[in-house]
Amino acid sequence: MESIGVLMPYPTFPYLEHHLQSRFNLLRASTNYTTSIRAAVVNAVHGADANFIDALPMLEIVCIYGIGLDKIDLRKCAERGIRVTNTPDVITDETADVAMALIISLLRRLCQCDLYVRSGNWKRQGSFPLTTKFSGKTVGILGLGRIGKAVAKRAEAFNCKICYHSRTVKTECGSYKFYPSVVELASNCDILVVACSLTVETHYIINRDVMNALGPKGVLINVGRGKHVDEAELVSALIEGRLGGAGLDVFHDEPDVSQELFGLDNVVLLPHIGSATVETRTAMADLVLANLEAHFLAKPLVTPVL
């Protein structure tokens, strides 16, 4: 397979680059090589749009090093008969762990606590102000797919009540209460976790009405995509005290983050680290490699999208 041209348009993870380089003809920029490129490895954040795909006439497969499909022109891939794979399952635990970390950091104000100790304020000013308990709260989950279910399982271990809104009722999750709308879900939970995929239907699904329904004591956690949330409305809701807090791993225009959020005490902001551990990124890379090899050996793809 050493002669097969595989394009990786931007750096990802040295382990993946090393294995691609040793097994394929790894090309890092498409210029001048377009006709020899038969596969592309992209991440979920930059994706593969119509221009990218059009520039590669011999492209047979797009392997996403990630799960989100919102930046991939799936219609164009389908038209051209280009196969698409992503890396589901292996990122579930990690992303759910980050959701839990955001909830606890936000409610117990762990970032401020850390600063309190480091700055010497503990010694100077005494005990840190009281915070909010997490165990036993009601957790509402938007999107009860793999990640949503993993968040629910973790929250159950904290004696939380679980409710959700999804496209369909999940009969296998009978102990979780289903709400037919996001506003109803938000009205009936303390913590709302966004764990659905970004589609035309879920774009800005967290709008002013949802934030108002969640209310001054409610908190929003987003481990999905920034564009699930109307970020300008979120800033207003937090500043005006209509929403209690937000824990965000994803933003509308990453890596640009609304500056107003920096000045707020009731937010925890992470740089899109849902799957960012050595263990998970290695498992994701192994899946990319397995899909590429399966494709070029004419075997069934391991995790096909198309």
Ligand SMILES: O=CC(=O)O
């Ligand atoms: O956000 C990350 C992904 O979609 O893999």
